[in-house]
Amino acid sequence: MALFDRFSNSDNSEMTFIDHLEVLRGTIVRSLSAVLIASLVLFIYRDWIMDNVITGPINPDFITYRIFCQLSHFLQLGDSLCMPPVKVSMQSTTFGGQFLSSISMAFVGGIIIAFPFVFYQIWAFIKPALKEKELKNTRFMIFWVSFYFFLGAAFGFFVLGPFTFNFLASFQLGTKGVITTIPTFADYLNNLTNLILGCGIAFELPVIVFLLTKIGIITPKFLSTTRKYAAVIILIVAAFITPSPDWYSQLIVFIPLYTLFEFSIFVSRWAHKSVKNSEDEEWD
Numbered sequence: 001m002a003l004f005d006r007f008s009n010s011d012n013s014e015m016t017f018i019d020h021l022e023v024l025r026g027t028i029v030r031s032l033s034a035v036l037i038a039s040l041v042l043f044i045y046r047d048w049i050m051d052n053v054i055t056g057p058i059n060p061d062f063i064t065y066r067i068f069c070q071l072s073h074f075l076q077l078g079d080s081l082c083m084p085p086v087k088v089s090m091q092s093t094t095f096g097g098q099f100l101s102s103i104s105m106a107f108v109g110g111i112i113i114a115f116p117f118v119f120y121q122i123w124a125f126i127k128p129a130l131k132e133k134e135l136k137n138t139r140f141m142i143f144w145v146s147f148y149f150f151l152g153a154a155f156g157f158f159v160l161g162p163f164t165f166n167f168l169a170s171f172q173l174g175t176k177g178v179i180t181t182i183p184t185f186a187d188y189l190n191n192l193t194n195l196i197l198g199c200g201i202a203f204e205l206p207v208i209v210f211l212l213t214k215i216g217i218i219t220p221k222f223l224s225t226t227r228k229y230a231a232v233i234i235l236i237v238a239a240f241i242t243p244s245p246d247w248y249s250q251l252i253v254f255i256p257l258y259t260l261f262e263f264s265i266f267v268s269r270w271a272h273k274s275v276k277n278s279e280d281e282e283w284d
Contacts (some may be wrong), residue, residue, distance in 0.1 A: 027125045031118040039110030046102045054105060057161035057192065058169065060085030064162040068252070081252070083162065085168040090185040101186050108193050112153060112200070116146040138211075145207055152203025155256060156195040162193060163253065203258075209264040213271040220269040230261050 042049060054060050065083055072081035092098045111118075120142050130138070165188075173179055212218045234257045239250055 004085070006055060006182055024125060031114070031121045034117045034121075035107070035110045037091055037110075038113040040107040042109040043102065043106035046106060049105070049109070049143065050102075054189070054192065056090045057084070057157065057165050058188075062162055064158050078237075083166045083218075086166055088183070088188075090183055090188055092185055093128040097184070097186060099280050101189055103184075104188060104193075108189075108197070112196070115200075116142065126233060129131045141207075145204065148203045148207055151198045152199040152201070153196045155203065156197075156199030157192075159253065160195050161192060161257070164191070205260055206264045206267045209268050210271050215266045218268065218273070220265060220272050223265045223268050227261075228266070231258060234258050234261070 057064070065085070069079070069082035074081060092101070123142055169181060171181075209223070210216065213220070234254055235250070237253070237257070
């Protein structure tokens with residue numbers, strides 16, 4: 001209701017509550033339409049996407065495996081960063097399993113592709129409720145939110161995906177080899193989706209920090225004091241993700257995630273300084 005109250009105090013004061021609901025309905029319809037159109041296109045080309053995109057992280061010839069192995073040799077680390085190829089055979093345990101998975105694959109892909117348009121629609125709905133000062137603090141919001149989302153999605157697909165599936169597929173419980181891992185495609189797709197969308201959302205940290213600093217919920221000092229705890233948490237996450245216990249592999253995952261945290265501190269300082277300058281101008 002607070003959002004609608006802000007709307008009523010804006011230039012659109014003549015709009016009723018029902019009018020706002022109608023605008024919201026249009027926002028939802030346009031967003032879902034964009035997702036469904038993108039999903040339909042992906043479903044039409046589902047075989048190509050399956051062969052060249054979805055199964056990429058478990059393909060021994062995937063670009064990530066080649067780049068990390070070449071990097072390992074360039075740094076004279078031997079095969080430390082070369083992930084051993086694993087053979088993954090997946091199964092579908094129901095008659096409609098592959099069909100339902102193809103729909104799920106297309107829908108998730110549609111969400112990822114249509115994300116900038118969907119966020120634009122949400123932003124266009126919220127924007128009239130913001131004050132002029134608040135709008136100044138949110139310039140290029142659509143670009144930065146979309147940029148960090150796609151950056152995180154790419155990190156999840158090209159880095160975390162190969163590391164995670166390589167480790168899980170090669171992990172063996174016991175020494176006699178009596179257990180064979182034969183995952184279902186639905187299980188693989190769920191894990192891949194969680195990695196891509198999870199990283200996409202996680203990489204929104206600088207944007208979230210910027211907004212929270214602007215409204216005074218967090219400060220750069222608070223983030224700086226939690227730096228050591230963040231480093232430990234990120235190291236633990238990197239240790240679980242990487243396929244081998246050597247520090248080279250863990251560093252590959254740790255560096256981007258910790259860099260993102262440090263960059264968020266920089267963003268918070270910049271936002272905090274901007275708020276202080278605005279307050280000083282008002283007092284003057």
